[in-house]
Amino acid sequence: MQRLFFSLKFSAGQQQQLLPYQQQALKLCPDAKAVASDNLHLTLFFLGQTDNEQQQRLISAAGQIKLAPFSITLDTLSCFNKPKILYLAPSETPEALLQLQQQMAECCHAAGFSDMHDKYRPHITLARQAGCSEHYQQRVMPLTLEVSEFALYQSVFGVNYHGRFASIMMAG
Template identity: 30%
Template sequence: MPAAERAAAACRLFLALWPTPAERDELLHYQRRWSWPPGAAPIVAERLHLTLHFIGALPRQRLGEVSAGLQVASEPCEVVLDRAEVWPHGLVVLRATSPPAALQQLHGRLGEALQALGLKPEKRRFRPHVTLARRATGSIPPLASVALRWQLSSYTLVESLAGAAGGYLVRQRYD
């Protein structure tokens, strides 16, 4: 099978918290207050999210089964994004220093659901964060402290679209 057909037959998925328009606007306002070095790539508005689990590439015919199998119980809570950091390779993130128990439980339940579907959750420790920019080593954060509050009442299954345009497509919202 040619590479183009293989790509069309697969979908690349992840689970995420998707910001409301107001939450996204607050993130953008905070992001614009940074001083970015030449070559930095701030994340565009429609790509801002907090990843719960990266799933990876799956055969597209499994999308319905996976989507149905990822419905888990979750409790509403507030996630406070309050610590800006520059991670290796110039990744600038805003993370939650004290993730609420309900978010940790949601992450755990989704990991169990992925395993039940025969998928392998990532082994990395869950550090809830929103990526603000890539290739941004040497960035200067705003002087003022930050505490952006997200109300967790749902999560999403998202497809990462290939090609020059790229982008994300929310496949399922779980309330």
């Protein structure tokens, strides 16, 4: 059994573009623990414990999702109190991202997985163990990223992400 999730796939260059936002976030809460740059991602659907058979079915189902590449503009730093994280998010969620997440959720629900969250709130976790108010919100210089892939990742010990099992290109 492996702990898996689907996420937008950012290139190494895009992950590097996120680092100044992470530094800005860490100034707000210097005791927070920065997320490693190669672990910066935007989750589409968290699966939890998954066996090999489920994994193969999910990869096959996800490969049937057909959406055009899109862009996302990240422009808001904020916090979740539980878990204690600082994150970067869009002030307006692109319709294409909502469609992708909805199709991903349908695939996962059909495979027997339930959504653990009440409402999808797209964000990129920049730092953990952040002791800041959940009401904190700051607009930052917008960063627009082009999205053309999503992938299935393994979560190891809750904070390291690796072992991409499948990368799915979006239809051009």
